[in-house]
Amino acid sequence: MRTSLILGALLLAAALPAARAQPPAARAQPHSCHLPGVEDALRCLKLAVPLDPAKPGRNIQLQVTIAPALREGARPDPLFVLAGGPGEAGSEVLPILNTALRRVRPTRDIVFIDQRGTGMSGKLECESGMSEDNSLSDDQVDAALRSCIAASKAPFAAYTTANAAHDIEQVRRALGYGKINLWGGSYGTRLGQAYARAYPGSVRALILDAVAAPDQVIPAGGRDSQAALDKLFAQCDADAACRKAYPGLRGEFDGLVAKLDKGLNITLADPRTAQQIDVSMTSARLLGTVHGMLYAPADARRLPFLVHSAAQGRWQPFVARRNVAADYNPEGSPATLLHLAVICAEDMPRLSPALAASDSAPLTRAISARLPGLCRAMNVPAVPWTEPTRIDAPALLLSGALDPVTPPHRAASAARYMPHAQLLTAPNVGHGVSQLGCAPRLLRAFLDHPDQKIDGSCLNEIPAPTFQLGSAGPQP
Numbered sequence: 001m002r003t004s005l006i007l008g009a010l011l012l013a014a015a016l017p018a019a020r021a022q023p024p025a026a027r028a029q030p031h032s033c034h035l036p037g038v039e040d041a042l043r044c045l046k047l048a049v050p051l052d053p054a055k056p057g058r059n060i061q062l063q064v065t066i067a068p069a070l071r072e073g074a075r076p077d078p079l080f081v082l083a084g085g086p087g088e089a090g091s092e093v094l095p096i097l098n099t100a101l102r103r104v105r106p107t108r109d110i111v112f113i114d115q116r117g118t119g120m121s122g123k124l125e126c127e128s129g130m131s132e133d134n135s136l137s138d139d140q141v142d143a144a145l146r147s148c149i150a151a152s153k154a155p156f157a158a159y160t161t162a163n164a165a166h167d168i169e170q171v172r173r174a175l176g177y178g179k180i181n182l183w184g185g186s187y188g189t190r191l192g193q194a195y196a197r198a199y200p201g202s203v204r205a206l207i208l209d210a211v212a213a214p215d216q217v218i219p220a221g222g223r224d225s226q227a228a229l230d231k232l233f234a235q236c237d238a239d240a241a242c243r244k245a246y247p248g249l250r251g252e253f254d255g256l257v258a259k260l261d262k263g264l265n266i267t268l269a270d271p272r273t274a275q276q277i278d279v280s281m282t283s284a285r286l287l288g289t290v291h292g293m294l295y296a297p298a299d300a301r302r303l304p305f306l307v308h309s310a311a312q313g314r315w316q317p318f319v320a321r322r323n324v325a326a327d328y329n330p331e332g333s334p335a336t337l338l339h340l341a342v343i344c345a346e347d348m349p350r351l352s353p354a355l356a357a358s359d360s361a362p363l364t365r366a367i368s369a370r371l372p373g374l375c376r377a378m379n380v381p382a383v384p385w386t387e388p389t390r391i392d393a394p395a396l397l398l399s400g401a402l403d404p405v406t407p408p409h410r411a412a413s414a415a416r417y418m419p420h421a422q423l424l425t426a427p428n429v430g431h432g433v434s435q436l437g438c439a440p441r442l443l444r445a446f447l448d449h450p451d452q453k454i455d456g457s458c459l460n461e462i463p464a465p466t467f468q469l470g471s472a473g474p475q476p
Contacts, residue, residue: 028045028047028064028174028175029045030043030044030045030064030066030175031043031044031045032044033065035065035091035094036094037094037095038067038094038095038097038098042065042066042067042068042094043065043066043067043068044063044064044065044066045064045066045174046061046062046063046064047061047062047064047170047171047174048060048061048062049062049116049166049167049170051155051158052155052158052163053163053166060116060121060122061121061122062113062114062116062121062167062170062171063089063090063091063113063114063119063120063121064090064111064112064113064114064171064175065090065091065094065111065112065113065114066109066110066111066112066175067094067097067105067109067110067111067112068109069105069106069107069108069109070105070106070107071106071107074107074108074109075107075108076177076178077108077177077178077179077180077181077204078108078109078110078111078175078177078180078181079101079104079108079109079110079111079180079181079182079183079447080110080111080113080168080171080172080180080181080182080183081093081096081101081110081111081112081183081184081188082168082182082183082184082185082188082189082191082192082195083115083185083186083187083188084185084186084187084188084210085118085186085187085188085334085335085338085339085342086115086118086161086187086191086335086338086339086342086343087118087334087335087336087338087339088115088118088119088334088335089114089115089118089119089120089121089123089335090112090113090114090115090118090119091112091114091119091120092118092119093112094112096434096435097110099434099435099440100183100434100435100439100440100443101183101434101440101443102440103440103441103443103444104440104443104444104447107444107448108181108447111171111175111180113167113168113171115164115167115191115338116158116159116163116164116167116338117154117159117335117337117338117341118334118335118338119335122154123335123338124152124154124156124159124335124336124337124338124341125333125335125336125337125338126144126145126148126336126337136280137263137280137282138282138284138285138366138370142370142373142374145336145374145377146373146374146377148336148337149337149340149374149377149378150377152337154337154341156337156340156341156344156345156378156379156380157341157345157380157381159338159341159342160341160342160345160346160383161190161191161194161342161346161383162194162198162383164191164194165191165194165195165198165199166198168191168195168199169195169198169199169202172202179201179202179203179204180202180203180204181203181204181205181206181207181447182195182196182203182205182206182207183206183207183209183434183443184206184207184208184209185209185210185432185434186209186210186212186405186406186431186432187212187218187342189208189209189210189211189212189406189414190212190214190216192206192208193206193208193214193388193391193414196391196393197388197389197391200391200392200393203391203393204393204450205393205394205395205396205446205447205450206391206393206394206395206396207395207396207398207434207443207446207447208395208396208397208398208411208414209398209432209433209434210398210399210400210403210405210406210431210432210433211397211398211399211406211410211411211414212406212410212414213410213411213413213414214388214413214414214417215388215413216406216410216413217347217350217351217355218343218347218405219343219347219348219351219364219367219368219371220347220351220355220356220359220364220368221359221364221404221405222359222360222361222362222363222364222365222368223359223361224403224404224405224406224407224410225291225294225361225363225364225404225405226361226362226363227404227407228294228300228402228403228404228407228430229290229294229363229404231402232294232300232301232303232402233249233250233253235464236249236304236467237249239467241467241469242304242467242469245304245305245308245467245469245470246304246305246307246308249304249307249308252307252308252311253307253311255311256283256286256307256310256311257283257286257287257362258283260281260282260283260285260286261282261283263280263281263282264280264281264282265278265279265280265281266278266279266280266281266315266319267279268315268316268319269316271316271319271320271323272320272323279315279319281315283362283366284366284367285322286310286318287362287363287365287366288366288367289318289321289322290303290363291363291364291404293321294363294402294404294430295403295404295405295430295431295432296430296431296432297402297428297429297430297464297465298465298474300402300430301465301466301467301468301474302321302468302474304467304468305317305467305468305469305470305471306318306321317471337378340374340375340378341378341380343371343375344371344374344375344378344380345380345381345382345383346383348371348372348375348382349382349383349385350385351368356368363404388417389417390417390418390419391417391418392419392420393420393450394420394421394422394446394450394451395415395418395420395421395422396421396422396424396442396443396446396450396454397411397414397415397418397421397422397423397424398411398424398425398426398433398434398439399411399423399424399425399426399433400425400426400429400430400431400432400433401425401426401427401428401429402428402429402430403429403430403431404430404431405431406431408423408425411423411425420451422446422453422454422456424442424454424456424459425456425459426439426459426460426462427459427460427462428462428463428464428465429459429462433459436462437458437459437461437462438458438459438461438462439459441458442454442456442458442459
């Protein structure tokens, strides 16, 4: 599952209603700040929270970012944003203020938190330069990552979802809020559900986008990812232009995977610098890139072109696309060690041999094989599994029908514990619905009246992207 987590924004300049009031000494005082991705001034603060809530004494500092409501007389219930991953910081997803939350912000403060171990909250990451290099083998990449883990002094066992939920409550109290609303995306939906169960009296309503079911084991996503890939192949075959351009697409893809199982060393002009480089291409790297592209249909519709080009020996387009993830600024990349701390403690203990065998699929087989060794290096204790309890707060659950990691059936599983949940599905959308089409309007409508039924039929109007048929890009 992709990374992202908590971001927050909020204004304390206006007088607060009694429901939000706390003694002035208990209320944190944010200061004006500017952060990348947002032009106007925000409010920021550093908040000390216990590293281990069960053993107060040692604290860590959380970065909290507040986007004040744009209108005077803001509603008393803010929106806390929980991003995905785990591993993404709230300060890294601020641009959603201008997309998914553009209808919400006029009347509500929006609060972003850099989850413990991410962003400016003590990011758990390897030194820049430790990221995967084109010339390294998969074993060399894992060896470098294990060395990074061994060199870290962080107490990984303290970086759990439960402790992150405790942090949210400390932020709510420090800022003087009463009940809050939650928006969670991807892993943020797991965190949002954990918070709602731990602090039911603090939650007014939840919006969960790309919903992770409570019993979902993140590394066990082979069947979902394979279903998304099969659907893409079927859509290409049903599109006359795509079928004509790539008549043997599935066979070409299977042939590439089989060929790369043995490894392939390629010399080509670097798509970024035009200098000759040596690239070690493996099936794991091919499949990892394909899996990542399936998250967004606009990106996935480029896959037939990339697969066909690679099958003909032209690897430049594929390598250029694969470089995209590595081209991000290291300071804005997901926190790898935080990601592993959560996955190794909360998911891997539940990945039984039977589940691994039943869920095995090419797209996730490589990472599933690598995780046990990395988790042994992390050496975190297992978080005991507990049966999910009921969430009574109104909830809006959004799913993309083309999502390779949290398809609609995951939302349906989560909704079994939410008697007041509404489920909406966007047919032509992948991993993340909130920023597309009419969704921003639906978010505002739900938050204004969470007990009323939402008509999500407008999500059917979000069009499917066109396929890329050549080097010039997608069809008009």
